[in-house]
Amino acid sequence: MLRINNVNLNAGNAVLLHNINVTLELGKIYGVLGPNGAGKTTLFKSILGLTDYTGEILSDNQPVSSRLFGSLIEYPAFYPKLTAEENLRLHARYLKINNPDLKTALEQVNLWEARNKLFSQLSLGMRQRLGIARAFLGNVKYLLLDEPTNGLDPMGIKEIRLLLKERLKSRERCILVSSHNLTEIAAITDCLIFIKNGRIVKILENSYSEQELEIIYEKIITSREEDAQ
Amino acid sequence: MIVLMKNEFYKQKREWSFLFLLLLSLLPVLTGGAGAIFNDITKTLSDLFFFMNNQFAMFFPMVLFILVGLLFYQEYKNKTYINWITYGYPKHKLFLTKVLVALFIGILFAMLLLLLFFCLIGGLGITGKVTADISGLLAIAIGFLLEAAIIIPVTVCAGAIIINLSRNIIITSVTGVIYGFVSCFFIGSEIGFIVPNGFAYRVAIYFSDQSSYYDAPVRATIGGSAASLFAFIILLAVGAGLFAHKKKVES
DSSP states (O other): OEEEEEEEEEETTEEEEEEEEEEEOTTOEEEEEOOTTSSHHHHHHHHTTOBOOEEEEEETTEEOOGGGEEEEOSSOOOOTTSBHHHHHHHHHHHTTOSSOOHHHHHHHTTOSTTTTSBGGGSOHHHHHHHHHHHHHTTOOSEEEEESTTTTOOHHHHHHHHHIIIIIIOOTTOEEEEEESOHHHHHTTOSEEEEEETTEEEEEEESOSOHHHHHHHHHHHHHSOHHHHO | OHHHHHHHHHHTTTOTHHHHHHHHHHHHHHHHHHHHHHSOOOOOHHHHHHHHHHHHHHHHHHHHHHHHHHHHHHHHHTTOHHHHHTSSOOHHHHHHHHHHHHHHHHHHHHHHHHHHHHHHHHHHHHTTSOOOOHHHHHHHHHHHHHHHHHHHHHHHHHHHHHHHHHOOHHHHHHHHHHHHHHHHHTTSSTTGGGSHHHHHHHHHHHTTOGGGSOSSHHHHHHHHHHHHHHHHHHHHHHHHHHHHSOOSBOO
């Protein structure tokens, strides 16, 4: 279980995160939804220890270590002159994973055939999938995927959705996916966390129809924070 | 640390820019060699070393700035920086790893330069254009390796600071050029030993021409050694401190 308690982050006069309190359970996929600049990426970065936040982030009541997380933040960043497989191998070496099962990892994202291609030769969809393969390599407890379908065509988006729901979701893992696209995220997640201006404004079980969610989202986006809460 | 260093070398697979840098660092011998071969003049070993070492002192700092710059810039350019710092290793250790790799490659480049210089001397010796004995070559090797041992650590640390502050390889390269030229201004000065690169140059030349050393040799040797060590420690600490400093939001 991941507990985020009273997390705040300011940069100068700007409030980047304000009083974030949320508990995330294993076995679920959480969608972090909000407009561009709402604080989704900053929240993910804070969870990974990449910001100078105040408050606490605990995993099973222990301070978190970045090694518990697999992540894809902002874009799939790799070394362009290494192949897909070499990039994953390098990742495994950093994590000190002995005999990493790169074949399974690449097969899960349908990249085994392209394993010997240089990263620079991969399409955007392939890069995103490689980013996801890296994120779950080493059987991590928490998976943070920041806009994983960014720039993908409808088929690519569908592939990512199936990958998350059918292959990566497990009882031992908690997945957080951020997006500014309601339709896309509603199709994947069990629970929705709405974020706006660095604040969590609503947390919902994903048991609504798409139309109902659209109305809720619109209301949140257009309302003042106090109203939404 | 060894795992981290191995990973750094692994990342350099197919990175041909390092070969270009090697070529750049061998230029002093290549140009000196071409001059000696095509100009039908007999030269002494000291003359040839003097020519090569002048260019080395001026251009090698630039090579080192680009070298360490490329190692760090790789993370910024490819946007792998965030992944790299979230593997759970202390940031100062990551910084130190890149610096050590740059030191290793820098020393390798300097040794290859010396080896190429000796090959040139050998070739010129066969054609009778230069005469050299073992003791002369040994003296040059000791002087040059001492020079490299002073220049490389200090310059690599300075370059590491610039690349991490600017995150820009052009700015780092240009600073390297300026650093090399400015260092050369202090070579001739009697108090120039306080600048590590100026001191290193005079140390190297001392082994082939003792008359070119400082007028107050003891003061210069002690002062130069202390200044070089001090500069290295300060630059390393500043570089590691800047890099490890936790930013509001890492990007």
